[in-house]
Structures are given as structure tokens and as C-alpha cells.
């Protein structure tokens with residue numbers, strides 16, 4: 002977490018109190034200060050108070066970016082530290098696995114364990130944290146787990162496979178169990194894994210449980226009754242303030258013009274700041290990247306096909322502002338579609354104003370509805386996607402705008418996607434391209450099956466967002482201006498054939514695989530070289546028309562002409578002057594291409 006966290010809107014936090022009010026361990030307070038957190042957010046103050054002072058289990062539904070991670074990490078670390086002190090006084094030095102944090106994706110596992118390490122920076126030697134998804138070598142993993150780290154972060158299937166292989170690893174003394182993004186975990190069929198995992202827990206002895214998400218549905222009831230005891234249910238939507246921070250727009254268009262729109266918006270720099278673009282499948286991601294590349298617009302790709310090390314590195318670099326434009330494939334949408342009808346009903350039942358409830362444990366409610374038949378099917382697809390989903394939970398820093406180049410197929414997916422901006426009290430905007438139903442399928446090369454239902458989905462999104470206090474507005478722009486750019490766009494689009502996409506996809510995987518495996522050790526030894534490794538390189542030479550990369554003045558709206566001289570042309574690496582300049586800047590020393598060196 003960077004210093005950028007410091008700039009949190011005053012409305013957003015619970016400024017009636019500070020973290021000092023919770024009587025936390027000074028080492029924890031110091032770490033929280035180091036992170037720049039002055040006041041707790043609403044969800045944090047409620048969760049910390051109820052879990053520490055009243056020992057409540059917590060089920061929390063709070064907006065994206067409202068700080069749910071710290072809402073469970075802080076009370077858990079505090080409780081472990083208190084427990085250590087009392088066991089020290091009894092001379093009981095046995096380490097135990099005390100906490101399991103379950104997350105749906107490897108990206109989140111990394112993010113949560115990094116955050117925990119930040120929080121334990123001043124007491125790390127007392128609290129060991131292991132992200133099991135990080136350790137590939139089985140022997141090493143067994144050794145690490147045999148040392149009984151206090152906190153394990155894992156995806157459910159990884160943890161289950163570890164427990165099935167290692168009979169000496171025990172969770173019987175578990176005191177804290179977290180299920181983050183709980184609805185995603187359940188809707189993708191991880192409930193079978195949770196069911197099996199429950200056999201490794203001592204459910205008779207009370208564990209404190211935290212289940213968190215920005216969206217919840219009734220699927221969690223089954224596990225609520227299994228794991229929780231009189232949980233406090235926190236539903237904090239922060240209605241008044243969040244809708245001031247996130248502005249949501251849409252554009253109704255045909256499928257081909259989505260490409261024209263994105264080209265013009267990016268080339269004319271109509272949106273300032275870092276942009277995250279979502280597409281619905283892998284090919285679309287590469288198609289868009291290649292299309293933009295023709296105009297000299299560099300972008301990174303993020304998808305489930307890339308090795309996990311590359312994915313994590315891309316996220317890290319994007320958060321460090323190395324890249325401005327990231328095209329993320331949100332593959333979950335391919336299998337969300339069939340659940341859409343049912344899902345809206347559930348959201349309708351659970352969406353509410355700010356409210357805190359306590360629920361009695363009712364035996365009769367234990368008989369919950371049977372698992373949805375789709376779950377195992379979804380799980381298979383989800384595992385195929387290698388526990389990947391960046392629309393969920395990932396803490397993208399300082400994203401100015403989320404563009405739904407392809408509209409998601411459910412209103413729930415929309416909530417999570419647009420929640421990648423306006424995080425931690427910051428401002429943000431979202432822009433969604435919506436295919437007009439009558440226009441769908443007219444241009445085969447740009448068509449996407451799920452877009453047929455875009456208008457219907459938009460209606461659902463609008464209804465759901467209204468309940469959350471948001472309103473989507475049409476994005477205003479001058480359509481005539483677009484037509485000036487059309488012939489340039491036609492040319493570029495034609496050059497992106499299926500073969501070009503396939504080749505780009507293969508090239509990227511090969512490149513990233515090499516990067517991921519061969520260079521892992523190199524970068525461990527030479528961390529400074531990481532800076533020379535870029536993920537937004539051109540993927541193919543399908544077109545090298547310099548003219549496409551430059552916008553002539555006559556194409557620009559009058560007000561933009563002066564400005565565009567600076568924006569419109571993005572220089573190449575091939576530009577001789579630029580290369581010479583670089584050389585000089587380097588003191589004449591040739592920069593080593595770490596990738597080339599290791600490819601030999």
C-alpha cells in the first residue's frame with residue numbers, strides 16, 4: 002500500500018474516531034499509521050468494534066473499495082497479539098495455525114498477504130503469514146506449514162489439496178476463519194471445497210468468522226449457519242458519499258463503432274488518468290490491443306492465460322503507474338449469464354440502506370436450498386481460468402476510469418468492475434459501451450455473443466444501481482466528430498485477422514512464460530532489473546503505418562488542435578533521435594535486455 006492511500010475523502014471515513022479508540026497493540030497502530038490510515042472507514046469501525054469488543058462473527062456487505070480487507074485483518078492481528086501475550090505468560094510457546102483466510106483468486110491471495118505483512122511490519126517475528134498459492138514446490142510448502150504459521154492465506158481448492166496430502170497439518174485449533182468475496186467463492190462451486198474443508202475444522206469449538214463482499218446473496222446462508230454463531234450482519238453502503246465519487250456513464254452504439262469510440266476517446270485523450278478496460282473474452286483483449294497498437298496506443302493485457310507471476314507483476318506495475326492503460330479480460334462473464342435472472346431477485350432482497358442487524362441462529366433455517374446444479378459446471382470453468390478474476394477484490398490504485406468495452410453479463414459483475422475505480426474515498430468514473438439490440442450481429446468481425454442482451458442488462462444495471470443510490474447518465478459527445486476518424490479506423494480494423502490474434506496470443510504467452518519462469522531467479526538477485534521489463538510491448542508487426550499513429554490537425558475538434566500536437570503523436574522506439582537521446586542519458590552505456598539474455 003502506498004502513500005496514495007493518505008488522500009481519502011473526509012466524508013468517507015468514520016472521523017468520529019481514530020484507530021487509537023480501539024485500544025490496539027502499539028505495534029499495530031504504528032503499522033496503520035505507516036500505511037497512512039488516519040481514521041477507520043465505516044465498515045472498519047463497525048467490524049473492529051464488534052469483533053474485538055463483543056467477539057462477534059461478522060458478515061459484511063459493504064461497497065467496493067470501502068476497506069473490507071483491513072476490517073478483518075486488523076481485529077485478527079490484534080487478537081493474535083493479545084493471545085501471544087497471554088500464552089507467553091503461561092510459558093506456552095507452541096505455534097499453531099490460528100487463522101485461515103480464504104480468497105477466490107491468486108491475485109487476491111497475494112494482495113491480502115502483502116497487506117497483512119504491511120500490518121505486521123513491527124511484529125512480524127511473532128506472526129508468520131504464508132500465502133500458500135505462492136509456494137509451488139510441495140516439499141517446501143510442507144516444511145513451511147509444519148512450522149505452523151499463524152496465518153494462512155489461500156484459495157479454497159489449494160488449501161483443500163494441501164490438507165488432503167498432509168495429514169500432519171492440523172486446523173483443529175483454528176480461531177479465525179475469513180471467507181473474502183464470499184459470494185464469488187460460493188457461486189463458482191467452491192462450496193463443495195468449503196464443505197470438505199469444514200471436516201478439517203473443529204466446529205464445536207468456537208471460531209470467529211468473517212464473511213465479506215460488496216455483493217451478497219442467499220447462497221451464504223448455508224455456511225452462515227454452519228460456521229457462524231449469532232453473526233453481526235453489517236450492510237454499509239455509504240450511500241450519501243459514494244455516489245458523489247463514482248460517476249457512471251454509458252454510450253449506446255453498434256458493435257463496430259465501439260472500436261471507433263475507444264480509438265477516438267484514447268487518441269484524443271478525452272479521459273485523463275489511468276484507464277482500466279474490461280473485455281469479455283481472451284480474443285477480444287488481443288483484438289483491442291492490436292487495434293490500438295496500430296494507432297500507437299500502448300496497452301497491457303491481463304488474462305487468465307498468462308502465468309501468475311506475470312499477472313502479479315503487471316498488476317504491481319500498473320499500480321506503480323508504469324502503465325496507463327490496461328485491458329483486462331473478465332472471463333467470468335461467460336458463465337455468469339445463465340444466473341442473471343435469479344441473481345437480481347437475490348440482490349433485491351438483500352440490498353438495503355445502511356443497517357446493522359444481529360441474527361439469531363435458527364436451527365430450522367439450517368435446511369437451506371440445495372446446491373445449484375450449475376455450481377460444479379461453473380467450478381470447472383472457473384478452475385480452467387486458473388483462479389483468475391481481476392474484476393473482484395483487486396485493489397487497483399488510482400484508476401481514473403473503468404471502461405466496459407464489453408458490457409458484463411450481470412448487474413453484480415458490473416458492481417465489481419466499476420468498483421475498481423473510486424476506491425478508498427477517491428473519485429472515479431465508469432463508461433460502458435452498450436450494443437443496441439437491433440444492431441447486434443450486423444458486423445460479424447466485431448460482434449460478441451453476449452452483447453445481444455446488452456440493453457436488457459443495462460436496464461438491470463440501472464435498477465440495481467438506483468437501489469444503491471447511483472444513476473447512470475448517457476455520455477455526451479459530438480457524434481459527427483467521430484465520422485472524421487472512421488476511414489482510419491476501417492483500415493486498422495481490417496488488418497486484425499483471426500490469425501493475427503492467434504499469433505499475438507501465442508507470442509505473448511511464450512514471452513510471459515519465459516519471463517515468468519526463467520527470470521524469476523534473476524529478478525530475485527537483481528530486483529532493479531524489474532524496471533526494464535515491460536508488458537506493454539507491441540505484439541506483432543501487423544501494421545506499421547506511421548500515419549495512423551499521428552492525427553492530422555484537420556481531424557481534430559477546433560478546441561483540441563493546439564493541444565493535440567502534444568498528444569496525438571506517440572514516438573516509437575525506432576525514432577533515431579529518441580534512441581540517441583536515451584544513449585546519452587545512459588552515459589553511453591548500453592542497457593542490458595534481461596529478457597534477451599535469458600532467452601538464449
Ligand SMILES: Nc1ncnc2c1ncn2[C@@H]1O[C@H](COP(=O)(O)OP(=O)(O)OP(=O)(O)O)[C@@H](O)[C@H]1O
Pocket residue numbers: 002006007009014037038039040041042045063064065066067068069070071214215393394395396420424425426
Ligand atoms: N482507513 C483507511 N484509510 C485510508 N485508506 C484506506 C483505509 N482502509 C482502506 N484503505 C484503502 O482503500 C483501498 C480499498 O481497500 P480494500 O481493498 O480493502 O477495499 P474492499 O472493500 O475490500 O474492496 P473490494 O470490494 O473491491 O474488494 C485500499 O487501497 C486501502 O489501502
